[in-house]
Every structure is written in C-alpha cells, then in structure tokens.
Amino acid sequence: MNEDLLTLCQVQKIDTEIIGNEKKRAVAPQRIEEMEGEIAQTKERLAREKEVIEELEKERRKKEQELEAEKTQIKKVEAKLHEVKTNKEYQAILKETETARTENDKIEEDIIVLMEKTEEMKKDYQSALKKLTKREKEVQEEVRELEKEIKTVDNIVAKLRQQRERLLTDVNGDLKARYNVLIERRGGLAVVNAKNGTCLGCFMNIPPQLFIEVMKNSEALTCPSCNRILCYEEEE
Numbered sequence: 001m002n003e004d005l006l007t008l009c010q011v012q013k014i015d016t017e018i019i020g021n022e023k024k025r026a027v028a029p030q031r032i033e034e035m036e037g038e039i040a041q042t043k044e045r046l047a048r049e050k051e052v053i054e055e056l057e058k059e060r061r062k063k064e065q066e067l068e069a070e071k072t073q074i075k076k077v078e079a080k081l082h083e084v085k086t087n088k089e090y091q092a093i094l095k096e097t098e099t100a101r102t103e104n105d106k107i108e109e110d111i112i113v114l115m116e117k118t119e120e121m122k123k124d125y126q127s128a129l130k131k132l133t134k135r136e137k138e139v140q141e142e143v144r145e146l147e148k149e150i151k152t153v154d155n156i157v158a159k160l161r162q163q164r165e166r167l168l169t170d171v172n173g174d175l176k177a178r179y180n181v182l183i184e185r186r187g188g189l190a191v192v193n194a195k196n197g198t199c200l201g202c203f204m205n206i207p208p209q210l211f212i213e214v215m216k217n218s219e220a221l222t223c224p225s226c227n228r229i230l231c232y233e234e235e236e
C-alpha cells in the first residue's frame with residue numbers, strides 16, 4: 001500500500017475519534033447551563049413567593065392595628081354611657097357600639113383568613129426551599145463531574161492531535177493540504193473506503209476502471225462525486 005495513503009487512512013481514524021470526542025464535549029457545557037438555569041428559575045420563583053407572604057403579613061398587621069384602634073374607640077364611646085342624660089342618646093350610643101362591634105368581627109375574620117393563608121404559603125415556601133437546597137447540591141455534584149469529564153476529553157483530544165500532527169509530517173505536502181481541505185469541507189471525512197464499486201463517503205458508484213485502480217491502493221485517488229480520497233479495504 002502507498003505509504004502516504006496508509007498514513008492518511010490512519011489520520012482519518014484519529015480525526016474521526018477527535019470529532020466524536022468534541023461532540024461529546026460540546027454537550028457538557030450545555031448541560032451545565034441548563035441545570036444552572038433551572039436553579040436560577042426556582043430561586044426567582046421562591047423570591048416572588050416570599051414577597052407575597054410578606055405582603056400578606058403586612059396586610060394582617062394593618063388589620064390588627066385597625067382592630068386595636070376600633071376597640072379603643074368602642075371603650076371611649078362606652079365610657080360616655082355614664083354621662084348620658086336621655087334615652088335617645090343612650091340608644092344612639094348603643095347602636096354606634098354595636099355597629100362597631102359587627103365591623104370588628106369582620107376584621108377579626110379577615111385576620112384569621114389572612115393568617116391561615118400565610119401559614120399555608122409559608123409551609124409550601126419552606127418545603128420548596130428545602131428541595132432547592134437539595135437540588136443545588138445535586139447540581140453542584142453533577143457540574144463537578146461534567147467539568148472533570150471535559151478535562152478528560154480535552155486531554156484525550158490533545159493527545160490525538162499530537163498523534164495526528166506527527167503522522168502528517170511524513171505525508172507529501174500537497175496531499176496533506178488536500179486532506180486538510182477535505183476534512184474542513186466534507187464533514188470531517190476526507191478518506192473513505194470503497195466497497196463493491198461504491199464510495200462509502202457519498203454512496204455513489206465509482207467508474208469500474210477507476211475502482212480497479214483504487215483496489216491497488218498504490219496512490220491517493222479521489223471519488224469523482226465527492227472528491228474524497230479513496231482507500232480500498234479488503235473484505236474479511
């Protein structure tokens with residue numbers, strides 16, 4: 001077999017391996033971003049929930065103050081009862097305090113409803129916060145794993161590149177240039193097998209006369225359809 005052709009076959013195998021590793025590597029940062037986005041989203045949601053809880057508590061405190069003020073007012077009015085001179089006045093004061101009491105009952109009910117709602121939300125918030133902490137730990141662990149994987153793949157690729165460059169130094173300059181252009185333009189596949197008269201790069205038929213030449217593996221011939229370098233591997 002032609003030395004250069006044999007070398008290019010080997011380099012192609014290395015390049016295919018490099019491409020496979022790079023594909024694998026590209027997935028990791030994406031996955032990291034996805035997980036970090038998920039955590040950020042949960043945090044945002046919880047921050048909004050906390051705001052709602054605080055709003056409800058503020059409202060409750062306001063109502064409690066209202067209630068206190070009303071109660072003081074009722075006491076004041078009731079104190080006047082001792083100084084009343086006429087029945088009409090007496091009835092008027094009674095009516096006034098009764099209305100105020102009914103109003104207070106309503107405020108008290110509102111306060112209870114607010115308290116119940118706040119309690120429920122707080123419970124949900126706390127359990128969500130716990131879940132978030134757990135998830136954050138999981139994500140941290142997974143990110144560490146992925147970063148380790150990235151480093152490993154980077155090391156493998158660096159070694160493969162060295163190997164590739166070493167092999168290519170012995171290849172004829174023009175052929176080497178042709179190979180590199182094909183790698184760029186033909187989806188990382190520059191050298192392909194020819195089998196049963198077909199190019200396994202583009203799956204087009206190779207003219208019989210050319211195929212006979214390709215079978216000799218004595219020089220770097222190219223597929224007339226895709227221009228890839230053809231290499232003949234005998235069937236086992």
Ligand SMILES: [Zn+2]
Pocket residue numbers: 199200201202203204223224225226227228
């Ligand atoms: Zn082809």
